[in-house]
Amino acid sequence: MRQTQVAPAELIGAFAEANPRSRAAFDRATHVLPGGVTHEGRHLAPFPPYITHARGAHKWDLDNHEYVDYAMGHGALILGHAHPAVVDAVTRQVARGTHLGGSHLLEVEWAERIHALVPGAELVRFTSSGTEATLLALRIARVASGRPKVLKFQGHFHGWHDAVMPGQSPPWESMPPGIPPSVAQETVVVPPDLEVVHAALRGDSQIGTVIIEPSGGSWGTIPLPAGFLPDLRRLTASRGVILIFDEVITGFRWAPGGVQQTSGVTADMVTMAKILAGGLPGGAVSGRRDLLEHVSLTDGVRRIHHPGTFNANPLSAAAGVACLDLVRDPALQARCDRMAADMRAGMNDVLARRGVRGVAYGESSVFHLVFDAALTPGDPRSISKMSAQTLKEQRRVPTVSIAMLLEGIYLFALGGFLSAAHTAEDVTRTITALDGVVRRLQGLLPA
Numbered sequence: 001m002r003q004t005q006v007a008p009a010e011l012i013g014a015f016a017e018a019n020p021r022s023r024a025a026f027d028r029a030t031h032v033l034p035g036g037v038t039h040e041g042r043h044l045a046p047f048p049p050y051i052t053h054a055r056g057a058h059k060w061d062l063d064n065h066e067y068v069d070y071a072m073g074h075g076a077l078i079l080g081h082a083h084p085a086v087v088d089a090v091t092r093q094v095a096r097g098t099h100l101g102g103s104h105l106l107e108v109e110w111a112e113r114i115h116a117l118v119p120g121a122e123l124v125r126f127t128s129s130g131t132e133a134t135l136l137a138l139r140i141a142r143v144a145s146g147r148p149k150v151l152k153f154q155g156h157f158h159g160w161h162d163a164v165m166p167g168q169s170p171p172w173e174s175m176p177p178g179i180p181p182s183v184a185q186e187t188v189v190v191p192p193d194l195e196v197v198h199a200a201l202r203g204d205s206q207i208g209t210v211i212i213e214p215s216g217g218s219w220g221t222i223p224l225p226a227g228f229l230p231d232l233r234r235l236t237a238s239r240g241v242i243l244i245f246d247e248v249i250t251g252f253r254w255a256p257g258g259v260q261q262t263s264g265v266t267a268d269m270v271t272m273a274k275i276l277a278g279g280l281p282g283g284a285v286s287g288r289r290d291l292l293e294h295v296s297l298t299d300g301v302r303r304i305h306h307p308g309t310f311n312a313n314p315l316s317a318a319a320g321v322a323c324l325d326l327v328r329d330p331a332l333q334a335r336c337d338r339m340a341a342d343m344r345a346g347m348n349d350v351l352a353r354r355g356v357r358g359v360a361y362g363e364s365s366v367f368h369l370v371f372d373a374a375l376t377p378g379d380p381r382s383i384s385k386m387s388a389q390t391l392k393e394q395r396r397v398p399t400v401s402i403a404m405l406l407e408g409i410y411l412f413a414l415g416g417f418l419s420a421a422h423t424a425e426d427v428t429r430t431i432t433a434l435d436g437v438v439r440r441l442q443g444l445l446p447a
Helices: 011-020 020-029 084-094 104-116 130-145 194-203 229-239 258-263 291-296 314-327 330-354 378-383 388-393 398-405 422-442
Strands: 051-055 057-059 066-069 123-127 150-154 187-190 205-212 240-248 267-272 282-286 358-361 364-370 415-417
Touching: 011 020, 011 398, 051 150, 066 422, 104 123, 104 194, 104 282, 104 314, 123 291, 130 150, 130 205, 130 240, 130 267, 130 282, 130 291, 150 194, 150 415, 187 194, 194 205, 194 229, 205 229, 229 240, 229 258, 240 258, 258 267, 282 291, 282 330, 314 330, 330 364, 358 378, 398 422
Parallel strands: 150 187, 150 205, 205 240, 240 267
Antiparallel strands: 051 057, 057 066, 123 282, 267 282, 358 364, 364 415
């Protein structure tokens, strides 16, 4: 089954019949929004459900359907929807002002928490999003290294600015639309193979930066080889190349200190967003003092111009402080991890019992589903048989996504995120739903 598979007519019909108000909303949206959506990840044929409100691990749509949610704010909501501590913090701040147009204590308190939790976070610079964070980090790295090129990995997502778009989706060598060839040539795309990385750095003295999702590409959809991060750290350090960990998703989720904490590998800079801001817009770059000082007004350094109307916005700062005060307790991540492990195990039991060539896999509190004839039913070890390109292409399978919605389960890119608000009952309900979907799609899934 491939990404381009069209959901069968009876499944689309059942979904459309059950969601007339969402269909009307989507028809309305197509008149004013390109493609009818505001984020390409929310596209779903024939139309997406329109959400009215959310609480904890659940959300509801215009047609009054309740879903167990695994999109969780695209991974931002490790506390769940509308957590009381975040709601209270934002409510207090909105009455005091939404944009103070000046420095405020909340931005200092927010940065202090990052400094305390994130390894190597000597200084912090706030942005408005993860894309802005990686954009700024690369600019800092170019100035600090004096070298213009960046090396990134196939299938790794770092936002949508020009420098990081090449190699984001297969075919890896294709030129992303709208990106000038001269800009794309400054980005070197390679597989996560240390020998290939070494050869690229040895053969091109203009590469001064390596950026990586330390979970593996697309929040672990494409796992990294064992031991890759410490080997990459040693290699980049030996060649004076700046190493950036993109922890926009993994930050505060894999551990209070992100993948740096769990792996014991400290990058030169780290980019963050999502959980960082408690579900509100916000991002940051942290890392070595000598690197971050390039955006300061300190004499004697090559200064980078970095404005940003909403940098450390008071509402985002209030939400971020409230969130980080809770996620600093590693018991929170440990509980989410256990539930995700139970989810993956239960899903694999279903797939093995039904003889479907698919697996659930992932790390920490995330899960991915993939279906392919090369897989052993329910055995996540068999994803080693699949190429990075196939894993990336399999992230969206409309038949499964629509069928799971009809069962009351809201996935994110054929996977999702567990939060502190999810319960064992939610996990059981989801596993049961997958069992129903597998039976419903008998003959459409590889067996």
